[in-house]
Amino acid sequence: xxxxxxxxxxxxxxxxxxxxxxxxxxxxxxxxxxxxxxxxxxxxxxxxxxxxxxxxxxxxxxxxxxxxxxxxxxxxxxxxxxxxxxxxxxxxxxxxxxxxxxxxxxxxxxxxxxxxxxxxxxxxxxxxxxxxxxxxxxxxxxxxxxxx
Numbered sequence: 556x557x558x559x560x561x562x563x564x565x566x567x568x569x570x571x572x573x574x575x576x577x578x579x580x581x582x583x584x585x586x587x588x589x590x591x592x593x594x595x596x597x598x599x600x601x602x603x604x605x606x607x608x609x610x611x612x613x614x615x616x617x618x619x620x621x622x623x624x625x626x627x628x629x630x631x632x633x634x635x636x637x638x639x640x641x642x643x644x645x646x647x648x649x650x651x652x653x654x655x656x657x658x659x660x661x662x663x664x665x666x667x668x669x670x671x672x673x674x675x676x677x678x679x680x681x682x683x684x685x686x687x688x689x690x691x692x693x694x695x696x697x698x699x700x701x702x703x
Contacts, residue, residue, distance in 0.1 A: 609638040670699035
């Protein structure tokens with residue numbers, strides 16, 4: 556049975572810190588995320604426990620999708636797909652035209668959602684200069700892009 560979740564956009568430093576704890580628990584980078592020029596969505600279950608997240612770091616008309624995580628106990632219930640859908644809707648509402656991401660484990664998941672693989676040198680400089688791209692993710696991470 557699919558668990559009911561409620562979406563919330565992060566607005567405060569305290570909410571950001573809760574997200575960082577959640578991301579670390581799901582073995583994702585968290586220390587470099589910020590509220591400035593970013594949108595982070597969090598998803599809570601009926602017990603108000605954080606069970607999912609995703610974010611966009613915004614660079615003019617482009618964004619880097621990151622921090623997509625779903626609690627292990629509710630994986631397989633389509634929450635990850637819903638989070639990406641919500642983030643892409645938000646990106647379109649902000650008039651963004653391209654969304655990039657780096658992944659070590661979810662290539663096929665993102666490919667099914669329309670993202671296409673590209674080489675690191677094909678990524679715009681503004682995205683390459685992000686901390687996730689330049690410092691956090693290893694060069695072995697696959698790079699993907701979606702035109703909106």
